[in-house]
Amino acid sequence: MGSARYDRIGCNYSQFRRTEPTWAAQINAALGSAATVLNVGAGTGSYEAVGRDLIALEPSRVMIDQRSAEASPCVQGVAEGLPFADDAFDATMGVLTMHHWPDREAGLREVARVAPRHVYTVYETTPAHQLWLIDYFPEVRTLPMERAAPDAALIDEVLRVIDEQVLWVPRDCVEGFAAASWARPHDYLDPDMQDAISLFALSEPEVRRRGTEQLAADLDSGLWDEKYGHLAELDEGDFGYRMVVAERR
Ligand SMILES: C[S@@+](CC[C@H](N)C(=O)[O-])C[C@H]1O[C@@H](n2cnc3c(N)ncnc32)[C@H](O)[C@@H]1O
Numbered sequence: 001m002g003s004a005r006y007d008r009i010g011c012n013y014s015q016f017r018r019t020e021p022t023w024a025a026q027i028n029a030a031l032g033s034a035a036t037v038l039n040v041g042a043g044t045g046s047y048e049a050v051g052r053d054l055i056a057l058e059p060s061r062v063m064i065d066q067r068s069a070e071a072s073p074c075v076q077g078v079a080e081g082l083p084f085a086d087d088a089f090d091a092t093m094g095v096l097t098m099h100h101w102p103d104r105e106a107g108l109r110e111v112a113r114v115a116p117r118h119v120y121t122v123y124e125t126t127p128a129h130q131l132w133l134i135d136y137f138p139e140v141r142t143l144p145m146e147r148a149a150p151d152a153a154l155i156d157e158v159l160r161v162i163d164e165q166v167l168w169v170p171r172d173c174v175e176g177f178a179a180a181s182w183a184r185p186h187d188y189l190d191p192d193m194q195d196a197i198s199l200f201a202l203s204e205p206e207v208r209r210r211g212t213e214q215l216a217a218d219l220d221s222g223l224w225d226e227k228y229g230h231l232a233e234l235d236e237g238d239f240g241y242r243m244v245v246a247e248r249r
Pocket of ligand 1: 006017040042043044045046047058059060077079080094095096097098101198
């Protein structure tokens, strides 16, 4: 169950996972004129748009306990069984949460029940898996959530997708999601930083050890620079993250 997962892997989430302002601006614009918003899988409180009446929903007590006193009010629960009345909100949103939902279809039906408009960030695994990081940890491609990552097409099976935008990852991205440090490879050597990324946290310790040692060796020898140093010239990258805007059918 999703809640158990983040009770297990979410202990240091708020230390490394912060609001990336470019993403927050994009999400906020997509929410349009929605005055009341439900943030599903809200975690520790990133991306909670100010100036709106926002309720957070989060299954994991470990995540809820890391929310600041200023964060929006939070209800413990899961997407698949929202404890809210029909049409209780103008919009729902969710950031990097849907791939953790055990039953995406049930969750999407529930969000459609409580609001007419929806803004979710997801990722396309094909471009995501082209990131150089995956060369060091190829086994992550076989994690269940990677083999069946939700995308716009899946969302469109239940909701009506009206827009899909690339979420570019700036070279100085302040978030700590999997691709955030694409231009700062040494970051990935930090085991605490890895713990805050589900791709690593859900991988076998041996997979993490082997990949981290290889990355350290390649950074040390200059091989990483030889193979991937050209990336350092980019200001931002597309690593498969997408913002999907949808309406109730
Ligand atoms: C990667 S974190 C993202 C947290 C937050 N949205 C953010 O961007 O910082 C994924 C979150 O989804 C939550 N989650 C997992 N399964 C869920 C479910 N079935 N319903 C709602 N949230 C779920 C997890 O507990 C976790 O807090």
